[in-house]
Amino acid sequence: MHILFLTDNFPPEGNAPATRTYEHATRWVKKGHQVTVITCAPNFPEGKVFSGFKNKLYDVSNLDGIRVVRVKTYITANDGFVKRILDYLSFMISGFFAGLFQKKPDVIVATSPQFFCACAGWALSTVRRKPFVFELRDIWPASITAVGAMKDSVAIRLLEKVEMFLYHRADSIVSVTHAFKKELIERGVDGDKIEVVLNGVDLTKYQPSICKAPELVKRYNLDGKFVAGYVGTHGMAHGLEHIVSVAEQLKGNDDIRIVFAGGGAARKKVIDLVNQKQLKNVILIDRQPKEMMPKLWSLCDVSLVPLVNSELFKTVIPSKIFECMGMGIPTIMSVPEGEATAIIRDTNSGIVVESENVEQISQAIIKLYTDKAFYAEIKSASIVAGPKFSRDLMAEDMLDIFSRQVPNKKDDHTHDNQLSEY
Known part of the structure; x- marks a missing residue:
């Protein structure tokens, strides 16, 4: 054919x-x-x-x-x-x-x-x-x-x-x-x-990491840091200004870093907000070649998956959740209740919080950072879910x-x- x-x-x-x-x-x-x-x-x-x-x-x-x-x-x-x-x-x-x-x-x-x-x-x-x-x-x-x-x-x-x-x-x-x-x-x-x-997810490329990519850890000074990452297109639909506000709330904890990696229409807005708020706990990484994505994901202990609070986005399933499952990275999903949130709940591969809710996103990061047993449970469930997709x-x-x-x-x-x- x-x-x-x-x-x-x-x-x-x-x-x-x-x-x-x-x-x-x-x-x-x-x-x-x-x-x-x-x-x-x-x-x-x-x-x-x-x-x-x-x-x-x-x-x-x-x-x-x-x-x-x-x-x-x-x-x-x-x-x-x-x-x-x-x-x-x-x-x-x-x-x-x-x-x-x-x-x-x-x-x-x-x-x-x-x-x-x-x-x-x-x-x-x-x-x-x-x-x-x-x-x-x-x-x-x-x-x-x-x-x-x-x-x-x-x-x-x-x-x-x-x-x-x-x-x-x-x-x-x-x-x-x-x-x-x-x-x-x-x-x-x-x-x-x-x-x-x-x-x-292509399971030949996205697999659980034994360790974070050493060269990237060194380049971005992430040794020993708990990383919550937004990886992907920086679009208007993602409401990334709220993730910048999350970083502002967590700036007092030096063990946690928020990573933005990618490019797009909202990229400049994110950079301007980070500079305006003088946030030292935010790492900004430019868009990377596709072959670099598994290494980039390996930096993340948690994946942040936000969408703005619109009725339309109840029907959307962000594709990055499947890559995270393949790599065993727990997801913090802040999108309107719908098919995507059901997948996360049914697979137990992350935490679902309200769309655009800075406080709940921050608390979810803290929960996964502090509760090691809970983190291990979610990570294990993510790995199990990957082959289904x-x-x-x-x-x-x-x-x-x-x-x-x-x-x-x-x-x-x-x-x-x-x-x-x-």
Whole structure:
């Protein structure tokens, strides 16, 4: 089977969409399938082309057996609605035209969170008369208004019409949460064509650490420190100003450090707040290459997973919780009650507190720092939970969905689905 996959995020970018697509695709290739990924020059999250790459009109390379086609787009930082829409539209157009020249795809897949990418996938499927699978990673454009990036308007309502059009036209929808599936059904989308494939963890890369990466411990002066880390994209949705306030509350305890590692639209705000408050217990680490992530995670005794207190974020599952499970790092989750909090509670892999509640987040860090027996219990439960969310299982589930859309290409192997339902 030839899988043609459209995504505007792909390695060396290290965010969740890029990682998910790459880790699935490598597994499909190992199963004997051909995978072509159409993407753009890596630039997320700063909106600057990565070193060693150029924003070329058309560039073809090979990454671990995946044929990668990079197209020219309008590249900008995530600093304005209009610029981002231009970015998305440029990929939609260039990605569509690039897709016309790919040889004999059997199924066309396009991923969100922004669905202009999915528009290109649908258009390609129509022209080439191939099944269209829409991978739904976010309810967009609702997430735009949820973080206050744009108010409800004619433009938003128009985007919602495009959104519903894509849901109805897709031959299959792959949702990353059960909550997304439920919402789509409530909005009139046929539930029979919606499948749920959660995010997961590559257990060949993310394993419990025997010790913290020595070179990083030395570089950031973390020897003997209990580290609570926020690792990942610094976005408007994460409310990181509250984590800075947590650091301010804990500044009297010299044994505890708060680490911010990553980049994104809210990065400068975090740096400015830390400098303004003159916090010496905060470590700021720039965005790192994806291959550095296990070492970076090894620094953390606890992972901080925040989201702002919005109704929309009840349906979101931050993908980093699975990497933390793989490494045996307890999670302190401060997000609205929903599917993500249920996973943490059901697996006993962390502590759930109220979204944006600085006091509760601070107390959770103190609890895990002081209560060694409790910490060991949560750490052990995290390690046990990891295999339930193995990327191998998720990639196999996706492949089964594709195969059902291409009956004559069905695999002859059987699949033992070990994923617990949430």
